[in-house]
Amino acid sequence: MHHRTPHDVIGPERAELVLRDGIVLVADIYRPANEGLYPVLLMRQPYGRAIASTVVLAHPCWYASHGYIVVIQDVRGCGDSGGDFEAFVNEMEDGAQSLDWAASLPGCSGKLGLYGFSYQAMTQYLALAGKGRRPDAIAPAMASWMPRDDWAYEGSAFRLGLNVSWAAQMAKLKAARNDDGETYSTIDGAADDLALRDLLIARPDLSHLGKWIEDDETYWSKISPGVLLRDNPLDIPAFHTGGWADFFLEGTWAADAAFRRKNLQTSHLVIGPWTHAPWNRMSGGTDMGPEAEFPVDRAQIAFFDFYLKGKGDRPATARLFDMGLRRWRTLPSLPPTADTAFFLASSGLAAAMISDGRLDTGPSSPAGDTFVHDPFRPTPLVGGHLGTPAGFADRSAFDNRADVAVYTTLPFDAATTFIGKAAAEIEIASRSLGCDVCATLSLVGPDGAAKVISTGYARIDDAHRALARISLRSICLSVPVGFRLRLSLQGAAAPAFEIHPGNGAFAPAPAIACRPIPISIHHGGAAGSRLIMPRVSDDVA
Template identity: 45%
Template sequence: MLALRDIETLRMRMADGVHLAADVYRPVGPERYPVLVMRLPYGRKVASTVVLAHPAWYAAQGYVVLVQDVRGRGDSEGIFRILEDDVADGARTLSLAADLVGGNGMVASYGFSYHGMNQFLALAGARKSGGKVPDAMAIAMAAFDVRNHWAFEGDGFRLQSNQMWACQMAVENARLAGDLDAAHMLHAALPSLHSGAVSARPDVLEEASRYTHYQDWLADDPSYWRARSPQSLLGRVTLDVPVLHVGGWNDIMLEGTFAAFEAFSAGRGLQRLSVGPWSHIPWGRRVGALDAGAGAADGIDREIVSFFDEALKGRENPYPKVRLYDVVKEAWAGFESLPTAETLVLHLASGGRAAATSIDGTLAEKPGLASADYLVHDPWRPAPSVGLHLGTPPDFADRAAIDDRADVLVYTSDPLDRPLLLTGAPKADLFVTADRPSFDLDCTLSMLTSDGAAISVTSGHKTVKADGGGSPVSVTLRPVHVTVRAGHCLRLSIQAASFPAFPVNPGTGARPQDAAVTDRLVTTLVLRSGDGYPSTLRLPVMRQADAKDSQSHTAEENGHEP
């Protein structure tokens, strides 16, 4: 590791005269290095250290690192507006970074979450202005479509996570404005944000609306999302920049990682993808109920540096182009491209008591006799959100106790006679009707172990307005790459609520985020299966030969120290 100079703080002038504060980390000596840029709204001293190594570590690997407070945050001037000024400010910062003392003219960007998304926007701004285009980007856990990869899921408003982040940002906005009373009020409200008469409209965020974007997210205006969504702003941009895309199986923005990887893979630039076993924060080997093994403990810093060394310095990269972590195997699997999968179709069946008991419903390759299962959703005691990307706490969880609730439909396969490797996004096609105009479906795929634990693997959510057309409701679950061991069972659990991850659907046809507690109606769902109603779970399964090849690759990789 290289010795570093003292940190230098810059005031960087944007196109409209506003100055943004940035810290610069430089190695000692006369040599010139590529510049790595990170722009974040949480204060430049934080610098993504919740998941990444400190900028000083990156600089010591042979880089000049610039960490900037975005407009209106930290010590930067101006007003903070969610992803609104990052197109112009990001592009301007890239151009200034290209001329930074100690730099060699090459500029890359890196960062996580918000400071992953604003890298996409800086690229859009650079293409629009004709300025410096990044020579490479390392983007971790970022939404590509801000609405559908962050704020909403299956048209369901992500209640708890949206409120928590809105409150966090509003506290700092109020503090910077000198309104300490509002900042203290917002902070004190954090534990009870969704407990009011209208769970999605807490009084404190209404009172402090001048400090938060939250009302804009509730309004759900398509033009608002288009103006700040990377997918929209890059729609006509040539995507030929090398990118390392980093995701986590339980990250709230996982779909964004895959969508960006797919979009950029259509261009000519080098694309790499790594998906670990983690949620949004933190990244380590303990992932809820599971120990992911030593392979998950090292984070992603070494891979980021190897990628930048490859893209900016022409060095060989020891990592596979695509790395997917299998939490059951406790190992990374390496591929040249995303693995392809065959579809295993499992049919739902029951004796009519899939809600009343967790042992009646079945999953099998052959359809069963016609049956109907009744799920009564009582909004007074909504089914809870458990683990994975939106539960509290997140990550892999044993949901067996939840499956024993009488308002959860449960369908379980026989024990597997051989290991099954799932890779891709499962999908549930359900012939379900309700006695109300609207309802929610929340589907979770689990592994049922021999001791009765039901370890959640992935889930999907959908807010539905009944159309009476008789077509199945399709719920796409989030992507996975996981081995289900021989002797374990597959389980599909279906709920009509997932609170507080999502607001409770009132059943009236109104948006759940607009409904008061007193608007909510008891709703009865009927799920039909068997003859004439082929309710199914479609699983992406990797062939045994391909699985063996990937595992041999994995063994070599995990024994290699890059």
């Protein structure tokens, strides 16, 4: 792939779109200096258009230098655009009008692409759901597809840290826009996530957080791309970028699958070893090697060149970073897999001793492990998409805690590849009316380091005896010879999730109301406790 940048760039030029309701949306436009007709690339975002997804992507002038008119637009109520910002609510109608406008800009070749990361990726889906001009290609990176289930909640538990952090960011942007220094300082001065949550719920003029906690199905359906695009032909080329440790990974996986089901030939997927941001070769304090530094911008330009200019080769169908081999797999399609079960077993000391719990290929005799979640020292979440640090972090020190039950396979005697969704089915019991269970899948090396591959979380309302299915996230993992898989189970995931108070119907509770929760894990015999892995049956490239 050539890296020549043939164009000098003019811009940014300020441009305005007057919507049908009179609201004015403001954009910056970057153009190739050479005269001629060029495709338009539009990004719609809420953080102030000068940022333009540059936390992970190249600056708009880089894209313009490759022969594109690049338009970075402030969405309603953000930056210099008029109106009031309400997360996602106006993006379908405003987005549709913005597509019509962008395609009519002077110098446009008639071809229109959309790109951007996170919120800027969701605006692509929502604009597509509108009744305006259809884009000719889209490149959503790390976006939500069903915001209730792949953003706000996980396993029916509210993602407290993530949701409060983003709601506070948007509320501060709104306060700054209104020159409201008092509100800005009040948000900054909140003591912790719980205080911040309560503050933002009390200010619906500033924040969507109250609606997210109300959890009304009608609200979610109006802002969910997976609902709004259910009957859409999805007949436009799509280039999805995701990260194995991104908190929107399941959204990327589901969106790609939806496009792929309808139009396989024009669906393209790249998933790297990355967290939500930044995208580089470091993950959870681990250097993933030179291949992890993947040029997403060049890949996006190659995608747009092929579909908007008719240049170059068709992009690969799927490129997945193998977290075990630390190299890319380029696949003609996502390979068929078969569920492979690893059954939990122990002598009853899997929480007390790191060496007692096992993952066996078949069920063993009945046994169980019991540990206690203590609200005064809740088990932290390490690695994965919501842990600290996020990514491919070593959690072996935390596996040594006595409130974590740990189950490990024997060393693999043949390299084995897993691609797709993993899960844990755990038979649990508790004297508490409810509890939380957090599961972590790790790759354990010969040196004993347990590098986090995937985590999952479930809130269990009736914990007297329940078979809890904890959805782990999609993975691409080859387990090398001599390495082991480990499943770690704990009763909290602080501070990503609120501490369970130990009562029945979970409701936000003050710390003083929280009680210890004993949790028993039953395995062997008739108990179905097992780790379920998506094993690739045939060797893949």
